[in-house]
């Protein structure tokens with residue numbers, strides 16, 4: 767059985783060559799995801815933005831720094847979890863001389879989600895923290911959800927505990943301290959669940975694009 771690094775390297779190569787939807791035309795880099803592939807906790811967002819497209823890394827812009835801060839407040843850091851998006855290329859439109867973020871279409875999401883499904887098979891997480899409604903809908907396989915009703919509560923989906931939470935960009939753009947505390951509380955709940963399940967976080971194995979590509983077994 768190949769190890770996770772080998773499986774991830776092969777998957778990443780397939781995604782790098784992917785032209786299955788039109789988003790490849792405007793991408794600078796695919797955004798595969800990063801962190802510890804053996805982590806019991808997988809964090810999922812919807813799609814890369816401009817900084818992620820430039821760096822090939824998930825959650826590295828303003829929202830990423832905010833997420834790092836929230837992880838820290840829950841006594842975690844990104845090397846202990848795995849962070850990925852449903853979409854592997856940035857959905858954007860050309861406006862004048864710049865590319866502007868846009869939500870992915872249903873069709874684009876459907877086409878691209880095969881890559882995240884494969885990542886989930888490889889990582890085999892016990893807990894998924896889904897950030898925002900689109901990622902939560904995808905992971906729960908539902909067309910409609912009410913985030914204000916399900917946020918902050920574990921929902922068991924097969925053998926995975928899903929914690930729906932708020933997306934850092936949404937909190938930064940529309941909300942404030944109260945919502946930040948909700949996200950921190952949801953991350954803490956995931957941390958506690960890891961302990962409750964008798965699992966732990968290890969920092970020794972890291973899979974990332976830049977500035978280093980380490981995977982120390």
Ligand code: SF4
Nearest residue numbers: 784787790854855878
């Ligand atoms: S968004 Fe996904 S399906 Fe579309 S080109 Fe990129 S990797 Fe392929």
